[in-house]
Amino acid sequence: MSLEEPTPEDGAVxxxxxxxxxxxxxxxxxxxxxxxxxxxxxxxxxxxxxxxxLTRLRDEAGFDHLSCVTAEEREDxxxxxxxxxxxxxxxxxxxxxxxxxxxxxxSESAEPVFRTADWHEREAYDLIxxxxxxxxxxxxxxxxxxxxxxxxxxxxxxxxxxxVTLKEWExxxxxxxxxxxxxxxxxxxxxxxxxxxxxxxxxxxxxxxxVADVDPDIGYLHRxxxxxxxxxxxxxxxMPYPDRWDYASSGLLNEWAxxxxxxxxxxxxxxxxxxxxxxxxxxxxxxCSHMLAVGTFALDVYGDFTAIFMYAMRDRExxxxxxxxxxxxxxxxxxxxxxxxxxxxxxxxxxxxxxIRDFLDDLPEAVEEYHDLITSNEILQSRTIDTGVLPPExxxxxxxxxPVARGSGIDYDLRRDDPYGYYDELExxxxxxxxxxxxxxxxxxxxxxxxxxxxxxxxxxxxxxxPEEERNIQANVPRTLRPDDDKEIYRAVEGAKGxxxxxxxxxxxxxxxxxxxxxPCFSNLQTLPEMSNGExxxxxxxxxxxxxxxxxxxxx
Amino acid sequence: MSSERDTPFVTDDTQVQTxxxxxxxxxAGADNRxxxxxxxxxxxxxxILTKFDNFMNWVRGSxxxxxxxxxxxxxxxxxxxxxxxxxxxxxxAGVPRASPRQADVIIVPGTIVSKxxxxxxRVYDQMPEPKFVxxxxxxxxxxxxxxxxxxxxxxxxxVIPVDIHVPGCPPRPEALIYGVAKLQQRIAEGESSPxxxxxxxxxxxxxxxxxxxxxxxxxxxxxxxxxxxxxxADSP
Numbered sequence: 016m017s018l019e020e021p022t023p024e025d026g027a028v029x030x031x032x033x034x035x036x037x038x039x040x041x042x043x044x045x046x047x048x049x050x051x052x053x054x055x056x057x058x059x060x061x062x063x064x065x066x067x068x069l070t071r072l073r074d075e076a077g078f079d080h081l082s083c084v085t086a087e088e089r090e091d092x093x094x095x096x097x098x099x100x101x102x103x104x105x106x107x108x109x110x111x112x113x114x115x116x117x118x119x120x121x122s123e124s125a126e127p128v129f130r131t132a133d134w135h136e137r138e139a140y141d142l143i144x145x146x147x148x149x150x151x152x153x154x155x156x157x158x159x160x161x162x163x164x165x166x167x168x169x170x171x172x173x174x175x176x177x178x179v180t181l182k183e184w185e186x187x188x189x190x191x192x193x194x195x196x197x198x199x200x201x202x203x204x205x206x207x208x209x210x211x212x213x214x215x216x217x218x219x220x221x222x223x224x225x226v227a228d229v230d231p232d233i234g235y236l237h238r239x240x241x242x243x244x245x246x247x248x249x250x251x252x253x254m255p256y257p258d259r260w261d262y263a264s265s266g267l268l269n270e271w272a273x274x275x276x277x278x279x280x281x282x283x284x285x286x287x288x289x290x291x292x293x294x295x296x297x298x299x300x301x302x303c304s305h306m307l308a309v310g311t312f313a314l315d316v317y318g319d320f321t322a323i324f325m326y327a328m329r330d331r332e333x334x335x336x337x338x339x340x341x342x343x344x345x346x347x348x349x350x351x352x353x354x355x356x357x358x359x360x361x362x363x364x365x366x367x368x369x370x371i372r373d374f375l376d377d378l379p380e381a382v383e384e385y386h387d388l389i390t391s392n393e394i395l396q397s398r399t400i401d402t403g404v405l406p407p408e409x410x411x412x413x414x415x416x417x418p419v420a421r422g423s424g425i426d427y428d429l430r431r432d433d434p435y436g437y438y439d440e441l442e443x444x445x446x447x448x449x450x451x452x453x454x455x456x457x458x459x460x461x462x463x464x465x466x467x468x469x470x471x472x473x474x475x476x477x478x479x480x481x482p483e484e485e486r487n488i489q490a491n492v493p494r495t496l497r498p499d500d501d502k503e504i505y506r507a508v509e510g511a512k513g514x515x516x517x518x519x520x521x522x523x524x525x526x527x528x529x530x531x532x533x534x535p536c537f538s539n540l541q542t543l544p545e546m547s548n549g550e551x552x553x554x555x556x557x558x559x560x561x562x563x564x565x566x567x568x569x570x571x
Numbered sequence: 572m573s574s575e576r577d578t579p580f581v582t583d584d585t586q587v588q589t590x591x592x593x594x595x596x597x598x599a600g601a602d603n604r605x606x607x608x609x610x611x612x613x614x615x616x617x618x619i620l621t622k623f624d625n626f627m628n629w630v631r632g633s634x635x636x637x638x639x640x641x642x643x644x645x646x647x648x649x650x651x652x653x654x655x656x657x658x659x660x661x662x663x664a665g666v667p668r669a670s671p672r673q674a675d676v677i678i679v680p681g682t683i684v685s686k687x688x689x690x691x692x693r694v695y696d697q698m699p700e701p702k703f704v705x706x707x708x709x710x711x712x713x714x715x716x717x718x719x720x721x722x723x724x725x726x727x728x729x730v731i732p733v734d735i736h737v738p739g740c741p742p743r744p745e746a747l748i749y750g751v752a753k754l755q756q757r758i759a760e761g762e763s764s765p766x767x768x769x770x771x772x773x774x775x776x777x778x779x780x781x782x783x784x785x786x787x788x789x790x791x792x793x794x795x796x797x798x799x800x801x802x803x804a805d806s807p
Contacts, residue, residue, distance in 0.1 A: 157722075158685070158686065158722065159685060159686045162685075166721045166722070171721075173721055177685055177721070177722075206687060206690050207640060207671075207690060207691075207694050209639050209669045212641075213641055213642070213643070213646070214641075214642055214687055214690075234684075234686050235684065235686050235687040235690070236642065236643055236681070236682065236684060236687070237684055237686070237722050238643075238682045238684055238717040238720055238722065238723050239717060239719075239720030239721055239722050239723060240717075242719075242720060242721065243716070243717060243719070243720060246719065255716065256716070259643075259644055259716070262643065262644035262647055263647060264647065307647070324654065325654050325655050328650065328651060328654035328655055328656075329654075329655045329656070331651070332651065332655070332656050335651075345648070345743060346644065346647065346648065346741060347644070347740060347741065566643070567643055567644060
């Protein structure tokens with residue numbers, strides 16, 4: 016069974032410092048103060064020792080995954096929190112807290128240690144206003160360059176109009192490009208472009224047909240999700256928003272991310288029956304999402320609304336029908352509640368189970384069809400095999416997770432490594448492919464669909480035989496939730512695109528003091544330049560398709 | 572000789588054609604395919620008389636090229652509307668064009684934020700006239716669930732003129748089809764599209780000799796949003 020505790024291959028893993036005191040010993044004088052987060056020990060360090068601390072944690076303690084960087088403004092200081100964990104053992108976590116002064120918020124950049132810090136720190140600079148020393152390219156990332164102020168800082172004027180016309184901000188065809196004498200050519204791909212999967216803008220420099228430089232420009236769908244969540248109450252008001260982060264029908268997976276963080280923050284136990292319903296619904300969403308990824312990837316590579324796209328849509332319609340029966344909605348489910356789900360399975364249950372079983376029975380044939388049309392097609396193979404190569408070390412440094420990491424041979428899946436829900440009771444496998452190319456990522460998604468089908472089947476079996484009197488769909492949760500002041504938590508689940516994490520700091524009221532979303536697409540998209548520099552431009556489009564980004568989640 | 576010329580000159584060929592046609596339309600065992608309403612209206616005449624305007628409106632409404640334009644959540648439902656099961660093509664509006672230069676209708680499917688608004692305006696400007704806009708979802712009406720966000724435009728109408736609003740978060744594909752059908756109906760009934768005059772066009776007006784038409788048209792432009800509705804019935 017795949018869900019056993021990963022056994023250490025040699026003695027070295029066992030001596031890695033995991034407990035708070037061991038890490039404190041390792042860091043020695045670097046630690047100024049200690050905090051206790053719900054998920055991990057926290058260490059306060061000075062802003063000029065960030066690189067030293069993170070390097071030591073990475074090299075000597077095996078914390079090789081910078082999952083998230085949270086920045087926030089407190090009453091008396093700015094804070095950057097680095098949430099570190101390990102690809103080999105997800106349950107080892109540590110938070111590194113870097114306070115900076117209110118009047119001069121300058122902190123050392125973590126970019127030289129973890130490449131993924133590049134975008135995370137740019138976002139922190141953009142929204143909060145912390146400066147990072149040594150950062151290679153500290154400029155706004157989500158908001159336009161003309162923006163005044165930092166919207167998530169405390170004295171920001173929310174009513175100030177900030178909309179300007181295109182003329183007034185950056186001209187994409189700036190004079191310096193026009194006058195260039197060089198051999199390269201500058202091409203804007205997007206933000207309105209059929210191959211960018213939404214409103215992504217890729218600034219590309221071409222040398223002939225080869226890509227010389229790629230700069231993904233995001234923020235065209237930054238709809239203030241974090242601010243929205245910070246102004247809503249825990250109990251009911253936040254839950255509709257996760258549906259809209261990764262809107263490629265991964266709603267329940269996203270809701271689970273919030274539910275898991277908020278439930279752990281408030282010590283809520285979820286009944287087993289509700290966990291099984293959650294697991295089943297979440298895996299249906301994963302199938303739905305991967306189908307869209309496969310369909311649009313074929314669309315990118317073949318370049319037309321061909322059979323594969325329509326087939327994928329056909330199968331998505333089937334899953335959406337099931338989910339609609341379960342939740343009442345096609346896409347924006349709003350089905351989870353803290354402590355369970357909102358209602359029980361639809362009546363008559365037999366009919367509902369039969370609907371799922373019919374879908375599962377047809378699925379192997381459908382997957383076979385996809386393999387005939389896609390993976391065994393020579394055109395697609397020549398377009399995808401050995402293009403968009405992402406070596407595992409690079410993927411780890413960029414914090415890539417989900418199918419992108421597993422396509423590079425990184426055996427990392429939160430459903431197994433940091434179990435939640437009902438996953439650790441079920442029989443299924445984590446899929447990895449070690450081709451590191453576009454084809455591997457496609458294969459991982461298609462094989463994961465089959466694994467999800469296995470999980471759903473087991474859930475249906477369990478739900479069918481569940482004793483009538485124990486069908487408890489919600490725990491007793493108080494009407495108003497007020498977690499203790501300064502209680503902090505960072506929790507993640509395996510979304511369709513990867514590790515979807517949420518950091519919440521409670522401030523003693525019924526609304527979160529800081530709500531930070533760690534989006535898998537945000538980190539995955541960062542690997543695009545690594546994968547496409549030096550490749551042909553059609554391969555860059557294929558790589559972008561294989562990353563399966565959803566801009567709603569990249570920009571939040 | 573002269574008596575032969577009294578009867579209209581009819582060759583055997585046309586005689587045969589007329590008889591065949593009459594037999595199909597009226598005879599026993601008539602083929603119903605030939606007795607359509609259209610045929611009834613036409614009679615035996617191969618011509619149809621209508622106003623050219625009406626004809627053009629009918630054509631516009633019956634062949635709409637949509638812009639392939641995805642923004643946010645609604646675009647996923649929009650894709651479902653285009654593809655199997657819902658198949659917007661059945662309603663003569665299902666050819667998504669990748670380039671705005673070839674599109675008649677832009678469906679705005681999602682939240683518009685400060686960074687994207689000018690880009691969307693530019694895409695809209697690139698579409699040839701007459702052009703129509705369907706606002707899909709609550710975000711294009713008011714900003715929807717993100718209305719309070721610092722970065723969110725409170726509705727598509729702040730940027731481009733919208734003909735049809737389809738409410739929902741997101742609207743179901745059926746709702747979008749209904750919205751598009753309503754738009755087709757309005758177009759077929761002679762709704763003309765609002766025309767946004769670009770700033771450089773205003774400058775061009777200034778360069779022109781001030782004749783009557785230019786004066787009249789310039790009056791119709793709303794200076795705030797640069798939107799004008801051509802009303803040719805009143806034009807000089």
